[in-house]
Amino acid sequence: MxxxxxxxxxxxxxxxxxxxxxxxxxxxxxxxxxxxxxxxxxxxxxxxxxxxxxxxxxxxxxxxxxxxxxxxxxxxxxxxxxxxxxxxxxxxxxxxxxxxTDGVGLVRDLRHNLGVAIAGRRVLVLGAGGAARGILEPLLAERPQELVLSGRNPWKPEELATAFKALGNIRPCTHLALKGDQFDLIVNATSAGHHGQAPRLPPGLFAAGALAYDLNYGKAAAPFLEWARGAGAERVADGLGMLVxxxxxxxxxxxxxxxxxxxxxxxxxxx
Ligand SMILES: NC(=O)c1ccc[n+]([C@@H]2O[C@H](COP(=O)([O-])OP(=O)(O)OC[C@H]3O[C@@H](n4cnc5c(N)ncnc54)[C@H](OP(=O)(O)O)[C@@H]3O)[C@@H](O)[C@H]2O)c1
The missing domain is CATH 3.40.50.10860 (Leucine Dehydrogenase, chain A, domain 1)
Known part of the structure; x- marks a missing residue:
């Protein structure tokens, strides 16, 4: 049957x-x-x-x-x-x-398909909508050195950081307040790419060897991944692996x- x-x-x-x-x-x-x-x-x-x-x-x-x-x-x-x-x-x-299964799908794609360890790394998640909510717990379970959650405004990142504080340490901030920070992994969890845009971010965010990962795939991943290449990301990946x-x-x-x-x-x- x-x-x-x-x-x-x-x-x-x-x-x-x-x-x-x-x-x-x-x-x-x-x-x-x-x-x-x-x-x-x-x-x-x-x-x-x-x-x-x-x-x-x-x-x-x-x-x-x-x-x-x-x-x-x-x-x-x-x-x-x-x-x-x-x-x-x-x-x-x-x-x-x-x-x-969204968050576990992301972590499996990072670990098994892309060979990226999250433990001890500095991780930035861009966007504080539904997709960010779904990936925070599995990312925190990998024990990153720090997890920063940034948004266009401070309120939603602050709300999520409070909601998830029992599961690990999240630092909420705005995209513009990231100036001076560096990360090993930057995950784009915004829907900006569906409007042909990348989130507006300060320069210098990628540490040596860093990966830029977009939860989006196809055309919607292009603006962020293009920006990331130009901004110094050593590797970039779209979210097709997470989807699978x-x-x-x-x-x-x-x-x-x-x-x-x-x-x-x-x-x-x-x-
Ligand atoms: N690969 C996969 O398996 C998978 C799974 C789930 C989701 N996704 C993708 O992940 C993306 C986010 O989904 P979602 O469910 O979280 O959507 P959502 O709940 O609507 O949240 C969208 C987020 O994007 C931000 N945003 C929208 N336009 C922006 C812009 N121009 N610049 C900066 N930030 C912007 C919003 O910020 P504000 O709060 O400031 O409005 C919000 O944080 C979608 O594109 C979705 O297709 C992929």
Missing amino acids: TSLYAVLGQPVAHSRSPRIHSLFAAQVGAQLRYEAIEVAPERLAETLTALYAAGYAGFNLTLPHKTAAVALCESLGTRAEHAGAVNTLIRTPGGWRGDN EQAAESFQLWRGVRPETGPVLAALRQD
Whole structure:
């Protein structure tokens, strides 16, 4: 019997998740169909009920549903609880269990695909929106020397630093207040690239050997990565690896087997 899964979002037609999950399914010999389904925010709850009744076994959620989905879950994994956002729904007898695989996907991409150690390093996260919330706990768990969280204004970084203070030390600040600081890893967790922009940052932020990482991929990653090359980053990487790694985590939560991500990432780069 074919198992049904889907990513729900708005817009969602551009999503590469159906391609990723069909490659995973072929790799492990699973019979499944994974679709991208456009759902308006006000129709999320009723759509989940209807799709479950139609036989769907699990979902990924993308913008704008990740935060709203928390209230629809019967239980939450700690990653989703700390992030205040859900990107994976797993069906249990009592209802939906929400998890968040975004942060662990980033850390796996950094460690396993890019060979970057976070322990003892100086890390800067740009942006304090939903994606930043999702990656803070797994980044802090790697024990960086320091984690600085910066935004266009101080309020959201301060709010997140307070929310996560039990999990590690986060220094909140504005982008402009970074002047004089240096980092080994700078993660762009803003959506500026979707508007053809990079966050406005002071010069001199990259330490020797530093990596610039953009959670975005494709055209949306170009402005930040271009800026980073010019600003002295020794290496740059987009977020396609994170996308594949977070998908593999979701796949494992649903099906109990973790597909190999390397060949899938290579196939996506060829598309
Ligand atoms: N690779 C993956 O698997 C993956 C997973 C999740 C997300 N993402 C990507 O990560 C990005 C952020 O997602 P999100 O869910 O956090 O979005 P969000 O909640 O809407 O937050 C957007 C963030 O970007 C900042 N921002 C927007 N325009 C900016 C600009 N021109 N200059 C500087 N900062 C700007 C916002 O700052 P203000 O607070 O000042 O408005 C906010 O901090 C998106 O582009 C998304 O596609 C990738």
